[in-house]
Amino acid sequence: MNDNFLNSANAPYVAELFYKYSQDPNSVDSSWGSFFNSLNENDLSVLGDFRGPEWKKRPSNIIDEISFDKAIIPVPNIKVDSFRTSTLDSIRTLRLIRAYHINGHLTANLDPLNLSKKEYHPELDYKSYGLTDNDLDKEIFIDGSFGLESAPLNEIIKILIETYSSSIGVEFLYIQSPDQKQWIQERIEEVRNKTIFTHEGKKAIYNRLVESELFEQYLNKKFLGTKRYGIEGGESMIPGIEQIVKQACLAKVENIFIGTAHRGRLTLLSTVLGMPYKSILSKFQGYQNDPNEVMGSGD
Structure with missing residues (x-):
């Protein structure tokens, strides 16, 4: 029998149970009260997330409408202790995922020559959250993260490393706008932060x-x-800016203003903006082919 009792149907139940407990500790069974009371602040924060973000709470009244047995009907003969274990596994894993959102870039592979020794960051170690090697093959509910309802812990860790600690580091949670943060997160997690180029590309x-x-x-x-x-x-700036210009054109952008440093501007003019080599080289020889630059170009 599958021991992972927490799933998309049961998570709202646990969330509502916790919500009722937070409003009135006496409104839930004493065994659940003891369970919630044993959690630390970070665990409780993640458990609260099961109800959805503040701007989009899950419209559910499971506790008031159906019984506990019906809420978890996909898995018969459930033991409450096993259900709590699954809940704890999910809480711990979601805390690990959140840690990678915040600090995954600290272990990104930005030193291809391995000249510097990587520092150990305990917040990115699954063992720091009470998970063990015995949990690596366990199917854990992660509430839709990375487009997955649940996945084995070792696969979740692999996805986290590929997305947040590979050759490109991502630091975005400092951004104030929730929409902007969500936009970045969706785009890097959808492709595991790796662009798949065609052969021609x-x-x-x-x-x-x-x-x-x-x-x-x-x-x-x-x-x-x-x-x-x-x-x-x-x-690498050249193909990067060229791609930005192409995407802007596809988005029907009519005007592009490029504010760039002096460094690399001649190559940018010739390769991306298509300025003829003749025009660039003539300026090295002191010729002015633009009447507007008679008094100097400003450089």
Whole structure:
């Protein structure tokens, strides 16, 4: 028999039971009162989340309308202790997920040469929440996180690492707007924070990087010692900005204003904005092909 009794049908029941307990401790059975009383502040916070966010509470009155046995009818002969164990497993796992939302970027793989030793962050260790190695294969209810109602703990940890601690770190909970935070979270979790490029897409990015590098090398040799604000080390900016421009065009954006540093601006002008090489090189030779720049371009 499946020991994971907490699911999308039962979670609202537990949430409402906890809500009633928080309003009046005597309104629930003493065994549940003891259970809720044993939880710490973080556990209670996560348990409260089962009822949904403040702006979209689940419209449910399970306790008042149906009995306990009917609320958990998908699993017959349920033992209350097992149900509580499943609830605790979910609470602990949701706390782990929340910790990755906050601090997952601290363990992101941003050092491909492994020059620095990674620090241990206990808040990202599942054992810090009372979970053990024996729980790794256990199916745990996670209330729709990552589009999953439930999943084995080891799979949940794998998803968390791929999404928040891989080669791209994400730090977004400091943002004040709930809509903006939700927008970012949905987009990184939907694809596990990894863009899947087509073969042609990879070739296009490679060609753009090569084009940028060759242009920089040419300027360095042809105009040695001339102040040109090279892009060395920032080449990935070029395909990134190009993609932003393309997506803006698809979204029917009519005007784009780019405020950029001097560094890499010549490569940006030539590769992304399509400024002819002839126009760029003529300026190195002192020619002015724009009447508006007779008094200087401002650079």
